[in-house]
Amino acid sequence: MLSESMKPGHFLRRILAVFAVVSFTGLISASELTLYTQRHYEFDEKLHQLFSERTGISIVVVKAASDELMARLQSEADRTPADLFLTADGGGLDRAKKAGLLQPLPDPAIANAVPATLKDADHQWVALTMRARVLYYSPDRVKAGELSSYEALADPQWRGRLAVRSSSNAYNQSLMAALVEANGAEDAKAWAAAVRGNMVRPPQGGDRDQIRVVAAGLADVAIANTYYLGLLATSEDAQDREAAAKVKIHFPNQDGRGTHVNISGAGIVKASKKAGDAAKFLAFLLSNEVQEMIAENTFEYPVTTTAKRSELQKSWGDFKADAMPFSVLGERNAEAVRLFDESGWE
Numbered sequence: 001m002l003s004e005s006m007k008p009g010h011f012l013r014r015i016l017a018v019f020a021v022v023s024f025t026g027l028i029s030a031s032e033l034t035l036y037t038q039r040h041y042e043f044d045e046k047l048h049q050l051f052s053e054r055t056g057i058s059i060v061v062v063k064a065a066s067d068e069l070m071a072r073l074q075s076e077a078d079r080t081p082a083d084l085f086l087t088a089d090g091g092g093l094d095r096a097k098k099a100g101l102l103q104p105l106p107d108p109a110i111a112n113a114v115p116a117t118l119k120d121a122d123h124q125w126v127a128l129t130m131r132a133r134v135l136y137y138s139p140d141r142v143k144a145g146e147l148s149s150y151e152a153l154a155d156p157q158w159r160g161r162l163a164v165r166s167s168s169n170a171y172n173q174s175l176m177a178a179l180v181e182a183n184g185a186e187d188a189k190a191w192a193a194a195v196r197g198n199m200v201r202p203p204q205g206g207d208r209d210q211i212r213v214v215a216a217g218l219a220d221v222a223i224a225n226t227y228y229l230g231l232l233a234t235s236e237d238a239q240d241r242e243a244a245a246k247v248k249i250h251f252p253n254q255d256g257r258g259t260h261v262n263i264s265g266a267g268i269v270k271a272s273k274k275a276g277d278a279a280k281f282l283a284f285l286l287s288n289e290v291q292e293m294i295a296e297n298t299f300e301y302p303v304t305t306t307a308k309r310s311e312l313q314k315s316w317g318d319f320k321a322d323a324m325p326f327s328v329l330g331e332r333n334a335e336a337v338r339l340f341d342e343s344g345w346e
């Protein structure tokens with residue numbers, strides 16, 4: 001007996017359906033770009049749509065952690081469908097470059113408005129957005145003057161008062177890499193052990209959850225990225241908006257090397273045959289218009305010298321950013337992971 005799918009009528013309908021999908025795709029997009037991306041922000045979909053409307057180039061997204069995406073690029077080699085590799089961490093971009101997975105921008109001039117510190121010297125990657133990893137505190141339970149640096153969070157005065165996510169997270173690994181670079185491995189490991197000892201609970205959840213825990217009164221200080229405060233403050237969820245109103249930002253290390261910043265950025269995949277279209281997409285993301293849309297919607301800081309910060313970002317205040325090159329974050333990643341493990345920070 002023939003199964004349902006083998007019956008002649010069904011088979012014909014399947015062929016027609018496949019044909020319809022192929023011709024429909026052919027009609028609406030002359031070409032497409034495939035992104036391997038660690039970015040996870042809803043607003044990105046709107047940007048992809050806008051780019052498609054303007055250029056006729058549609059965007060296909062494959063989302064995963066940057067290490068997974070890199071492993072995939074390595075195993076797929078020349079057969080990869082990926083055209084662009086995007087991360088939410090500068091260390092990942094540097095590692096992709098050193099693994100030979102990227103190619104130089106066909107026209108480096110598209111990144112002219114990006115300062116030299118926010119792009120690769122060989123034009124293999126460019127930052128698209130910037131974020132600072134800051135301290136969030138409850139003004140009811142912490143005086144602004146009590147906070148100073150990441151290092152000071154190791155002090156016993158914070159016992160049972162801190163909330164930070166897992167050490168498997170790229171943002172924490174890059175912060176740890178920066179601390180290793182600034183203070184040395186032994187010092188950074190001791191710091192991680194002390195901060196872990198000061199946490200109110202084992203690391204869990206994402207950056208937003210750490211801010212929520214401070215707002216709920218469970219912890220007094222959290223470490224999280226700046227844009228998450230914007231996302232909570234503009235959330236459709238009233239509880240998140242209330243949480244955002246209950247915390248304040250402290251930019252640490254202002255008296256020293258500056259607050260640890262990180263970038264989200266991209267490079268064109270070495271095996272991509274669509275470098276021209278990929279560069280068009282990067283130029284679009286670096287345009288003043290889109291940089292300011294990002295500042296207003298994902299609340300990541302613009303990276304070009306011409307785009308302005310949003311009003312909400314301005315309300316958080318100006319700060320001195322650590323000028324440590326992002327290549328250091330990539331080079332020190334493995335060491336940071338090992339030291340985290342040895343420190344007991346899960």
Ligand SMILES: [Fe+2]
Nearest residue numbers: 040088207225
């Ligand atoms: Fe994020």
